Amino acid sequence: MSARAAVRGIGVAGGFGTGVAALRGALAGAPSGSAGQNAATGDAAGCRPADTASLADFVDRKALRRMDTISRLSILGASLALRDAGVERVDERMGVVLATGYGPSGTTLGFLDSFIESGDACSSPTLFSSSVHNAPAANLSTLLGVTGPNLSISQFEVSASSALLTATLWLAEGRVDRVLVGGVDEYGPVLGYCWRRLFGEPDAAGCHPLETRRQSARPGEGSAFLLLERPAGGTASEVVIETVRMGRVEGASAAAIPADRLLILGADGHRRCAAAYERLVPRGSAVTTLGHLWGSFPTATAFDAAAAVLLLQDGRTPEPPPGPADPERWHLPAAGEPLPAAGIGLLRVSGSGEYALTLMHRT
Amino acid sequence: MTRPSPAAITGIGCICAAGRDLAAAMTSMAAGGRAPQPPVRFATGHPKRYPVFGVPDAFVPADLLGRTDLLLTTRFALAATRQALADAGWDAAALRAARVGVCLGTTVGSALNIEDFYREHRAGGEPDLEAIERFLRSNPAAAVSRELALDGPVQTVVNACSSGTDAIGIAASWLRAGACDVALAGGADELCRIIYNGFISLMITDEHPCRPFDRTRRGLNLGEGAAVLVLERPADAAARGARTRAKVLGYGSACDAHHLTAPHPEGRGLRRAFAEALATAGIAAGDVAFINAHGTATPDNDRVEGRVLHDLFPETPFVSTKGYTGHTLGAAGAIEAAFTVACLETGSIPGSVGFTEADPEINATPAAAPLTIRGDVAISDSLAFGGNNAVLVLGRGDR
Secondary structure, rough: OOEEEEEEEEEEEOOOEHHHHHHHHHHHHOOOOOOOOOOOOOOOOOEOOOOOOOHHHHOOOOOOOOOOOHHHHHHHHHHHHHHHHOOOOOOOEHHHEEOOOOOOOHHHHHHHHHHHHHHHHHHOOOHHHOOOOOOHHHHHHHHHHHOOOOOEEOHHHHHHHHHHHHHHHHHOOOOOOEEEEEEEEEHHHHHHHHHHHHHHOOOOOOOOOOOOOOOOOOOOEEEEEEEOOOOOOOOOEEEEEEEEEEEEEEOOHHHHHOOEEEEEEOOOOOHHHHHHOOOOEEEEEEEEEEHHHEEEHHHHHHHHHHHHHHHHHOOOOOOOOOOOOOOOEOOOOOOOOOOOOEEEEEEEEOOOOEEEEEEEEEE | OOOOOEEEEEEEEEEOOOOHOOOOOOHHHOOOOOOOOOOOOOOOOOOOOOOOOOHHHHHHHHHHOOOOOOOOOHHHHHHHHHHHHHHHHOOOHHHHHOOOOEEEEHHHOOOOOOOHHHHHHHOEEEEOHHHHHHHOEEEEEEEEOOOOOOOOOEEEOOHHHHHHHHHHHHHHHHHOOOOOOOEEEEEEEOOOHHHHHHHHHOOOOOOOOOOOOOOOOOEEEEEOOEEEEEEEHHHHHHHHHHHHHHHHEEEEEEEEEOOOOOOOOOOOHHHHHHHHHHHHOOOOHHHHOEEEEOOOHHHHHHHHHHHHHHHHHHHHHHOOOOOHHHHHHHHHHHHHHHHHHHHHOOEEEOOOOOOOOOOOOOOOOOOOOOEOOOEEEEEEEOOOOOOOOOEEEEEOOOO
């Protein structure tokens, strides 16, 4: 069965800004619109906050009154993807697949606050119902009127890849004609605490994704959605997701990773995962990383996928990542070089030892 | 929509309050027994003691019970997986040579169930990260794949109470697409204070044993457990001489897009999920021998679901088994799919324990006592928070 899917629209909101133009700017090396401190949390761990103010362009403010951050991010990403695709009518032939690493973590902790402060009998029903992992996808479907299948996935670092797998299969089997597939994660003070305990204070030099012996990751947050349809075929030029493969790093053969594409590695400054990329990727492969643009969070692969669409449309490589990289190990194309004809591969490894490879090209 | 080829169910594992495995649970349900109790693993400050269907420690293999590095949810999933693989005749070495996907549903297994950690953090302390690290290790699909050293796709479905049903439907599509050669599909969840407080706060929890579809129903009882199905392509199962216990013939899902916790009053999404499931199975409503209903015993769920069942399947017997297991959330769809297969095998369904008085608002009544059923096809359906609805059509297997 062919499970190929064409990308019709992109919606992104991250620390670099909101929308396709901001994403293009980030890929071209433009200064980020926000950096350093998370305005929402006051946390200085280095997370670049995502701004959801433009959500009011799409949804009545009244409907957003009690909506938490992760639902706002989700609806914003999906709305932007629909607008980018020029889709005005949403119906039952559209599905939603939403990936999230930690789900509505802020709301979950808010629910804990409700009974820690006032006793079990005073637990907040509103916070509880919004703390369930599929609440963002449900809010998205409710506000945008998407009545097709609705799926939420939580698989940490390979969440977004797993979501792409299912979204492409839905299209291939004819379950839907369109899928909004995306990844969303939020940052907050408790995550910041865990981050500092696990990884120490942020590296003042910033993220150096391919300096693999150094822990330089910085947390991020945001929402990235793609609107997928079945490929039109024929002579139309379109960006296509060819396949999603998943497996375990341990035991994977070198042949599992193609050497004829630009590989966008999920390497985001985490030393722990760096060895897996070194193990999997054929020596001398053309690689780049983009995580320094949006920070480190489980579903950042959704941003890599959105960026890959723009790169494939433009046919050029992005600015290489900051920091040193072993020239014997990696080939980092300079900005503006032609992309390999075979296209792009997105490679992400997880802390649990899985990898996910998504192959994309332009027809 | 294409009509997909079926997936063979070659093994089933199940652990829940009704029994340590599927056979024990079916025997227990046939006898009509149940004994929900107030929770024993955690204390609560509620003035009423809402009963739950906990899994006794004695049901959990000793080596897994001692694996406190993993959430209990994950240990349930591993226990059910072991049973399922043994039932399917797969040994560990042979399995490692295949491409094996793991698709499991959960609710608690993906949530930040870190109350003690958070209390200390709130109080200005520097809590140890053990609870966080346990959470990170315990993602159900990743943990099962890792513990068994499997190689293939992993997906933890977090669609609230339809997660287990969705996971089975998705895993079947993986097989059809060649994403893997064997799929372990199901769901797992454990009881915990956070969820317990949450459901009580919504005022949909009964302080007595639950009464699905009964006129006097007041709400659900929470439960816990896991079920895992081994799915294979029918030709692959036949080639290795495996018995096919049942087949996944169809799957459908749709979203109400209506409300976070209440079903659409007319069951809009549920009707569409049923329609898709029947269409993909290539059957008509009249072909369905029985339905294992979601039947949580909440007023809203049973009213909407009962009306839809009455409209779409007026002659088809249905049962809610949640009176025996409690509502096991992300595991429920998988446990009930396992029960559905077992009922197809025996040709009978248990009675809906707790049901005694028909609700005139529903116009449909579940089987109140064990019932002989005729036919080769059955349905298990799930409704969920977020307006998700998921339906599996299951067909009789080799025997």
